[in-house]
Each structure stands twice: as structure tokens, then as C-alpha cells.
Amino acid sequence: MWRVFLLTVGAILFGPLLILLVFSFNDSNVLALPFEGISLRWYRIALSDPSLHRALLNSTIIAAIVAPLCLILGTLAAFGLTRFRFRGRAAVAGLVAAPLILPWLVVGIAALMAYAKADITLGLPTVIATQAACTFPLVTAIVGAQLFRFERVQEEAAIDLGCNRIQVLRFVVLPHIAPALAAAGIFAFTWSFNNYEISAFTIGFQQTFPVWVYSSVRDPDHTAVVNAVSALISAAQLLLIWGGLKLIKRRSSNEAATAMITGATHVASTK
Amino acid sequence: MMRLPGSSDTRGALAVLGAPVGVLLLLFVVPFAVLVQMSVLKFPPSTASGYSLEHYWSVVTDHLNLKIALTTFVIVSIAMAVMLLIALPLAYFMVFKAGKRELFLLLALVIVDELAPVVRVYAWQVVLGRNGLLNWILPGPPIDWLLYSPFAVVIALVTSYITYTTIPIYAAMKAIEPVTLEAATDLGAGWFQQFWRVLVPLAAPGIFVAAILVYIPMYADFVAADLVGGPSTYLLGQRIRDVILEQGDWGAGSAMNLLMLGLSGIFALLAYRLSRLNRMET
Numbered sequence: 001m002w003r004v005f006l007l008t009v010g011a012i013l014f015g016p017l018l019i020l021l022v023f024s025f026n027d028s029n030v031l032a033l034p035f036e037g038i039s040l041r042w043y044r045i046a047l048s049d050p051s052l053h054r055a056l057l058n059s060t061i062i063a064a065i066v067a068p069l070c071l072i073l074g075t076l077a078a079f080g081l082t083r084f085r086f087r088g089r090a091a092v093a094g095l096v097a098a099p100l101i102l103p104w105l106v107v108g109i110a111a112l113m114a115y116a117k118a119d120i121t122l123g124l125p126t127v128i129a130t131q132a133a134c135t136f137p138l139v140t141a142i143v144g145a146q147l148f149r150f151e152r153v154q155e156e157a158a159i160d161l162g163c164n165r166i167q168v169l170r171f172v173v174l175p176h177i178a179p180a181l182a183a184a185g186i187f188a189f190t191w192s193f194n195n196y197e198i199s200a201f202t203i204g205f206q207q208t209f210p211v212w213v214y215s216s217v218r219d220p221d222h223t224a225v226v227n228a229v230s231a232l233i234s235a236a237q238l239l240l241i242w243g244g245l246k247l248i249k250r251r252s253s254n255e256a257a258t259a260m261i262t263g264a265t266h267v268a269s270t271k
Numbered sequence: 272m273m274r275l276p277g278s279s280d281t282r283g284a285l286a287v288l289g290a291p292v293g294v295l296l297l298l299f300v301v302p303f304a305v306l307v308q309m310s311v312l313k314f315p316p317s318t319a320s321g322y323s324l325e326h327y328w329s330v331v332t333d334h335l336n337l338k339i340a341l342t343t344f345v346i347v348s349i350a351m352a353v354m355l356l357i358a359l360p361l362a363y364f365m366v367f368k369a370g371k372r373e374l375f376l377l378l379a380l381v382i383v384d385e386l387a388p389v390v391r392v393y394a395w396q397v398v399l400g401r402n403g404l405l406n407w408i409l410p411g412p413p414i415d416w417l418l419y420s421p422f423a424v425v426i427a428l429v430t431s432y433i434t435y436t437t438i439p440i441y442a443a444m445k446a447i448e449p450v451t452l453e454a455a456t457d458l459g460a461g462w463f464q465q466f467w468r469v470l471v472p473l474a475a476p477g478i479f480v481a482a483i484l485v486y487i488p489m490y491a492d493f494v495a496a497d498l499v500g501g502p503s504t505y506l507l508g509q510r511i512r513d514v515i516l517e518q519g520d521w522g523a524g525s526a527m528n529l530l531m532l533g534l535s536g537i538f539a540l541l542a543y544r545l546s547r548l549n550r551m552e553t
Contacts, residue, residue: 009361080284
């Protein structure tokens with residue numbers, strides 16, 4: 001009974017991607033069965049498409065800048081919200097949680113209008129700015145949950161033993177939140193890389209990978225190529241994230257890893 | 272609390288929170304204020320034209336908008352119901368039955384969410400299409416309503432948002448003592464009573480969180496409807512996008528955006544009240 005249920009859920013979630021992967025080797029330019037032979041034709045065409053190169057490069061550049069920015073901003077916010085008591089703390093917590101709840105469509109349109117009003121030309125910098133502002137709260141949620149679980153006694157002990165603020169951060173807090181930082185970094189990177197809505201509204205005439213997929217699937221001649229690339233990118237992401245999380249799991253206990261992931265979504269939504 | 276000599280909490284907080292809060296104010300709050308401003312300007316983006324509420328009036332009196340809103344409400348609500356039907360047993364399994372596999376299932380849920388959403392929605396074309404996998408497996412003439420239909424949009428929405436529905440419910444169930452369920456069994460409750468009178472009320476906070484994280488964003492989703500929907504599933508998110516980008520009507524577009532946010536917020540609140548009622552009965 002449970003087995004059937006789990007298999008069904010698994011098939012619904014991962015099945016389409018697997019099928020996409022299988023179809024990408026099909027030597028036919030329509031998305032259809034039966035198989036007309038195995039070929040790497042679509043991969044060859046995809047890999048020689050300059051617009052795809054540009055889109056992948058753009059996505060990588062954006063994510064590679066957004067992720068570290070989010071780690072810095074998100075950790076600062078998490079530290080401020082969990083370690084200080086001050087007037088307006090609830091308001092700041094609410095402000096930080098807001099981008100996680102507001103739909104990307106609203107965020108993207110608001111950003112588009114604001115950039116237009118301020119006469120700022122759209123391009124990679126505008127995508128990076130808006131994405132960073134709307135993704136760092138995710139890092140705050142993940143790291144905040146970890147800081148919240150962390151015994152503050154240890155920080156106080158370090159201060160009593162003569163550590164200054166920087167030393168406390170470097171030798172006591174940082175090692176403890178390292179797994180959370182790694183997880184948050186992975187999430188921020190993939191959120192940014194995969195984001196369609198914000199990128200589409202704020203990038204102007206360029207393309208990111210999701211924007212490229214979007215514009216390509218409407219062209220029937222292109223679908224086989226999109227299949228191949230999508231399957232390839234998904235497989236790469238799967239391996240990277242799986243490997244990353246495995247590594248984190250090895251560094252922290254099972255229970256801590258579970259708590260970190262659930263805590264993240266929980267804090268993200270209730271604070 | 273970090274007590275450091277010679278530093279007041281407020282000053283410390285300001286130093287640490289200054290940058291993130293500043294970024295949010297500049298890149299999130301200001302754009303949102305611009306959106307609000309555009310919705311009440313007579314001829315946006317010109318501020319000289321004066322202010323009025325006519326965009327709101329024209330949006331809510333437009334028959335087409337009301338029809339689209341209704342379609343969106345129906346599709347999004349069905350998707351939410353299907354997700355709850357999957358998420359509740361799934362979360363229950365993960366917390367009480369999975370044992371060692373718990374972390375694996377959790378990781379699988381998180382990882383599937385981290386794969387490109389556009390690709391995941393698009394992949395359904397291959398499964399549901401006229402020449403797709405399902406029609407190839409199923410005997411008889413090809414079924415046309417599988418793809419570019421409400422059915423396809425619901426499936427795409429469910430697979431896009433299931434992670435954020437399941438994990439909050441999972442987190443809420445994690446706090447339930449297994450003894451509670453054992454007590455219910457001892458008192459003679461069947462599995463449905465246990466589920467409906469014990470598990471669901473205790474998991475209600477998680478269900479509410481899921482409603483906020485999932486129900487509201489789904490109202491603005493246009494990826495699913497764009498890629499696997501048809502003319503009968505023209506949703507609010509697509510409408511808003513088209514009004515702003517294709518018709519260039521910023522006033523109506525931003526008014527729709529804000530109305531949509533308001534309405535979906537009210538629905539989420541209702542869901543919250545309902546979940547509370549359920550708890551009080553018990």
C-alpha cells in the first residue's frame with residue numbers, strides 16, 4: 001500500500017525528467033514514440049548553438065555572483081535577527097520574510113517598473129540586483145534556523161575566556177553554521193540559475209537558460225534540442241546538489257541535517 | 272544574547288542588519304511602492320497626470336478579468352486539494368513510518384524542487400502529448416485532452432509546488448508525539464478518525480504555512496499554463512503579464528497584481544481559520 005503510494009509520487013515527480021532524458025537520445029525531431037534509433041545528434045546540435053552558450057554563460061555568471069552576495073546578506077540578517085533584541089525586530093523579520101511569500105511575477109513586474117522609472121538599462125546587473133534581494137531571505141531562513149538551535153552559552157563562554165567579537169564569529173559561530181552555509185549556498189545558486197520570472201522581466205534583450213528554454217519550446221523544430229539540453233542540465237544539477245548535500249550530511253548528523261532542511265522552510269514561513 | 276562590553280544591542284543590530292535591510296528597502300520595498308503608485312496613477316508612468324482609482328474599477332468591472340479570475344481560482348484550488356491529498360500521507364509516512372529512509376525522502380523532495388521548474392513543467396509535454404508516452408501506452412485512439420488542458424495545468428502545478436506543501440506539514444507532524452496516535456488507537460479510533468480528528472488538527476499549523484507558501488504564489492503562476500495549458504486555461508498570471516508586457520497597460524496590470532495579492536491573502540487567511548476551527552472541535 002505505502003509502496004504503491006511512494007512509487008506513484010516518485011514517478012510523478014521524477015518520471016517526466018527521466019523520460020525527457022530517454023527521448024533526448026531518440027533519433028527523431030518530433031517528440032514521439034516509437035524510438036527511431038539512438039543518436040547523440042541533438043546533443044551535437046545543442047552544443048554548437050551560440051544562443052544557448054550565451055544563455056548558459058549568463059545564467060552561470062548571474063548565479064555565481066548572486067549566491068555569494070546572498071550568503072553574506074543572508075547570514076548578516078540571520079545573525080542580527082537571532083542574536084540581538086531591539087525595537088522593530090518583528091518588523092525587520094517580516095520584511096526579510098516578505099520576498100519568500102510574494103510571487104516572483106509581482107516582484108519581477110515591480111522591479112521592471114522601478115528600473116524603467118529610474119532610467120536604468122536592463123541587463124545582467126539588474127537581474128543580479130533583484131535576484132540577490134529576493135533570494136538572500138532564503139539563506140537567512142536556513143542559517144537562522146541553525147543559529148537558533150545553537151547554544152548561545154558557547155558564545156558567552158568564548159567571550160568570558162577573552163575572545164573578541166571577530167574571534168567568536170571565526171572560531172565558535174562559523175564552524176557551527178558551516179553546513180547550513182553550504183546548503184544555503186547550493187540553494188541560492190540553483191534558485192538563481194533556475195529563476196525564470198525575475199530574469200525574464202529584468203534582463204531586457206539577453207537570455208538566461210530558463211528564458212532560452214521558454215523561447216525555444218515554442219519552436220517545434222527546436223524541441224529535440226531543448227530536450228537534450230534540459231536533460232543534460234537537470235542531470236548535472238541533480239548530481240551537484242546530491243553530492244553537495246551528501247557532503248554536508250557527512251559533516252553533520254542525520255538529525256541535524258533533517259532539522260536544518262525542515263527548519264529552513266519553517267522559519268522562512270512563520271517568522 | 273551576545274553580551275559584549277561597551278556595545279548596546281540596538282547599535283550592534285544596526286551594524287549587522289544595516290546592509291541586508293538597506294538592500295531590501297532599495298530593491299524590494301521601493302519597487303513595490305512603485306507598483307502601488309503605478310496602480311493609482313491616471314496615466315502611468317507619468318506622475319503629472321494625477322491620481323485616481325479608475326484602474327481598479329476598470330479591472331473589476333471587466334467581464335473577461337472576472338472569468339479569468341474564476342478559472343484561476345478553480346484550477347489553483349483543485350491543485351491545492353490534490354497536493355494536500357498527496358502531502359498529508361507523504362508527510363505522515365516520512366515522520367512515523369519511514370525510519371532510516373526519512374532523510375532520503377526529504378532530500379528527494381528538496382532536490383526535485385531545485386531542478387529547473389521550467390524544464391520540469393515542459394517535460395510533461397513529452398508525457399501527455401498526442402504522441403506522448405501516455406497515449407502510446409494507453410490502447411485506443413489518442414486522447415487529446417491530456418495536454419494543453421486544465422488537467423495538464425493541475426498536474427504541472429502539483430509537481431511544481433509539492434515540496435513546499437509537504438515540508439511544512441512534515442515539520443508540523445514532526446512535533447507530534449507518537450504516543451498521541453497510540454492513545455487514539457487505544458481509545459478505539461479507526462485510521463480515518465485518527466487521521467481526521469488527531470493528525471490533521473495537530474498538523475494544522477503546517478497546513479496553514481503550506482497555504483501561504485503555495486496557494487498565494489500559484490495564483491501568479493504562468494509557467495504551467497504557458498507550457499502545458501490551452502485556451503481554456505488562460506490564467507491570472509498570464510493575463511497580468513500580457514496586460515503589462517504586450518498591451519503596455521501598467522495601470523491595469525499593477526492594479527490586477529495588487530488585487531490578486533489581496534484576494535489570495537484573504538483565501539489563505541480563510542484556510543487558516545478553517546484549520547483552527549477543526550482543531551477547536553476536537
